[in-house]
Structure formats: C-alpha cells, structure tokens
Amino acid sequence: MPEAPEVEALALFLRECLIGREVTGVELVEGRALKTRTRPLDEIVGRTVTAVTRYGKHIDVDLEGVHLGLGFGRAGWATWDAPTTDDDASPGAAVIARIAFEQGILGITDAGEWLSVQLHVVDAADEVPAVAKLGPDAADPGYSREMLAEALGRRRKQLKALLQEQETLAGIGNAYSDEILFAARLSPMAHAAALSDDDVTRLHHALHDTLTAAVIARRGVPIAEQKAAKVASMRVHGRTGEPCPDCRGVIEDIPGTKGGGQWCPSCQTLPGAQPA
Known part of the structure; x- marks a missing residue:
C-alpha cells in the first residue's frame, strides 16, 4: 500500500x-x-x-x-x-x-x-x-505532540489500528505503523488510553522521525522503483523470522494480523512493562 x-x-x-x-x-x-x-x-x-x-x-x-x-x-x-x-x-x-x-x-x-x-x-x-474526512497529515512537520495527545485521548483502541485510522491521522498505513511503533518501543497491541506522558512523547518523536526520514529518502526515486525502495527500508515490517536490528530478539507477526504486521516482542512493550 x-x-x-x-x-x-x-x-x-x-x-x-x-x-x-x-x-x-x-x-x-x-x-x-x-x-x-x-x-x-x-x-x-x-x-x-x-x-x-x-x-x-x-x-x-x-x-x-x-x-x-x-x-x-x-x-x-x-x-x-x-x-x-x-x-x-x-x-x-x-x-x-x-x-x-x-x-x-x-x-x-x-x-x-x-x-x-x-x-x-x-x-x-x-x-x-x-x-x-481525513484528519491532520501525519507527515506534516507542524504536527505537534499536543495534537497527537489530543488524537489519542483516552481511547481504548490498539495503537496500530489507531495509527492507520485516516480520520485521526492521515497518511499512515500498515507498513509505517509497524515502523513507527518499533521506533517508539511500544507494543502495537497497547491501547492509547494506557500511554503515559513519556510514551506519548516517545511516540511523537518516532512518528515525526520515521516519516520525515522516509519522505526525504523517497524524494527523487523513480516512481517505478518506489515500492522496492519502501520495502528495502523497512526495519521490522515484512521481516518475520529475521533478527531484530536493535536487540537479540526475533521479529514476529503481530497477533491477529494474519502476517500483515510485524513487531519485536523483546523490545516493544506494553506501557508499564520492562523490555525483555
């Protein structure tokens, strides 16, 4: 996508x-x-x-x-x-x-x-x-931590699903939701309502840094090569069974996604839990 x-x-x-x-x-x-x-x-x-x-x-x-x-x-x-x-x-x-x-x-x-x-x-x-019906653009450099905190609210919705909800935050799909949550060290199954202030700050930094880097990296790539460039840049998405690039864990499919999403259970934790 x-x-x-x-x-x-x-x-x-x-x-x-x-x-x-x-x-x-x-x-x-x-x-x-x-x-x-x-x-x-x-x-x-x-x-x-x-x-x-x-x-x-x-x-x-x-x-x-x-x-x-x-x-x-x-x-x-x-x-x-x-x-x-x-x-x-x-x-x-x-x-x-x-x-x-x-x-x-x-x-x-x-x-x-x-x-x-x-x-x-x-x-x-x-x-x-x-x-x-689109919400604010996720790749907009002006998208602030406060705007993210307001979008998350106290919703009992899993983070991966929420990041892909276009009415809340426009532009993120299956792959970048995995990459953002990996960078934030947050479980894709965590609920927005459970996030601490530090979690929200970390998620905002990960969202901004991941999308900014991707926008810059895709610029100038021929349109026929965009898909391949995106796939090659993924750190966890589509990497089932491969070693985690940041720890000794192994990338796994996110439960319930039928192989459509990936994460590292060793370093992406539920709020309040300690990394393995």
Missing part, C-alpha cells in the same frame, strides 16, 4: 511532469474505478494541469478548476510513459486508466486481487468522501 512518503514523492514527480500540460485524451479501462458516474473522465480533456496536491494517501490534480481525485487504496499506483519509452504497468498490475498529454501518458494501475483504485471528477478536492 502506498503511504504518505511514497504518495508525496509521486505528487512531486507529477508536479514536475504535468503542471502547465494539457490533457489530450483519456481512456477508462476499468469503469468501476470511476466513482463520479455523472462526471465522465473525458471532462478533463482539453484542460491544463495547474496544481497537484497530496491529501494523506490521495492525490488531487487541479485542471483549471476541475479536479481529478486519485485514491490508490491497497495496491494502486501510477506509471509515466514518455514518448521515447515503451514502459507500461508493472508486471501483475492492471491498467485502470490512461491520461494522455503531448509529452507522455499517465497510467493509473492496480496490482491487487480486487479493485482498490478510485477516481473522482469533482469541483473541489474535499468533494471526494475519503479526502473530506
């Missing part, structure tokens, strides 16, 4: 490639992806891109006041095929839509077992339902 650092890198790439360029044609390969049925994709033909903005894990493309909302879901992504290349979707990824410019074609793809990409043609970014 692309998360804030990868989507931010994609938004930067699209700004450089598309701003000032006119859409010359569109092809909607998978009609189910377009959620605004009364506003066809070809409404953007003949319009010029004026801005590209990231909202959490979504991208908004402003075309002279008509907005194309791109939601990538679990397995969506984008390709850019310049006139001098023959590139297309990654192996195993289905092309959902193509948007043509004189200088190349923007492809929207989905590599999942079920369709997760969503396209919206709207008059404003926040007319996309998923964008309208």
Whole structure:
C-alpha cells in the first residue's frame, strides 16, 4: 500500500511532469474505478494541469478548476510513459486508466486481487468522501505532540489500528505503523488510553522521525522503483523470522494480523512493562 512518503514523492514527480500540460485524451479501462458516474473522465480533456496536491494517501490534480481525485487504496499506483519509452504497468498490475498529454501518458494501475483504485471528477478536492474526512497529515512537520495527545485521548483502541485510522491521522498505513511503533518501543497491541506522558512523547518523536526520514529518502526515486525502495527500508515490517536490528530478539507477526504486521516482542512493550 502506498503511504504518505511514497504518495508525496509521486505528487512531486507529477508536479514536475504535468503542471502547465494539457490533457489530450483519456481512456477508462476499468469503469468501476470511476466513482463520479455523472462526471465522465473525458471532462478533463482539453484542460491544463495547474496544481497537484497530496491529501494523506490521495492525490488531487487541479485542471483549471476541475479536479481529478486519485485514491490508490491497497495496491494502486501510477506509471509515466514518455514518448521515447515503451514502459507500461508493472508486471501483475492492471491498467485502470490512461491520461494522455503531448509529452507522455499517465497510467493509473492496480496490482491487487480486487479493485482498490478510485477516481473522482469533482469541483473541489474535499468533494471526494475519503479526502473530506481525513484528519491532520501525519507527515506534516507542524504536527505537534499536543495534537497527537489530543488524537489519542483516552481511547481504548490498539495503537496500530489507531495509527492507520485516516480520520485521526492521515497518511499512515500498515507498513509505517509497524515502523513507527518499533521506533517508539511500544507494543502495537497497547491501547492509547494506557500511554503515559513519556510514551506519548516517545511516540511523537518516532512518528515525526520515521516519516520525515522516509519522505526525504523517497524524494527523487523513480516512481517505478518506489515500492522496492519502501520495502528495502523497512526495519521490522515484512521481516518475520529475521533478527531484530536493535536487540537479540526475533521479529514476529503481530497477533491477529494474519502476517500483515510485524513487531519485536523483546523490545516493544506494553506501557508499564520492562523490555525483555
């Protein structure tokens, strides 16, 4: 799943490639992806891109006041095929839509077992339902400890689930929630209500440092290589059975995630417990 650092890198790439360029044609390969049925994709033909903005894990493309909302879901992504290349979707990824410019074609793809990409043609970014309900952006350098403490509140919700709750904190998904909690030395099963002031401070530092480093690291990486770069950077996520990079423990699957999340039980503890 692309998360804030990868989507931010994609938004930067699209700004450089598309701003000032006119859409010359569109092809909607998978009609189910377009959620605004009364506003066809070809409404953007003949319009010029004026801005590209990231909202959490979504991208908004402003075309002279008509907005194309791109939601990538679990397995969506984008390709850019310049006139001098023959590139297309990654192996195993289905092309959902193509948007043509004189200088190349923007492809929207989905590599999942079920369709997760969503396209919206709207008059404003926040007319996309998923964008309208987003909380503060997790990768925003201005996201403060106080804002995190308020979001956590006294909620009896596990930290991993809470970090992925887009209405609370936008931009974090499965992988970075694991990485943030590992850096904070907090159990993914811990409840927000159980955190001490020191725990909240540690979690805020881990959130800020992990996402800031990832945003910087993804910048300039070709969009076709973003997934591989993300996977290679993970310290615990996807590392089941490997040694913990910071202690003598072994990385394990988080109970209840069916292998979808990982942690180090030796150094990630429940609040009040001592590391093993």
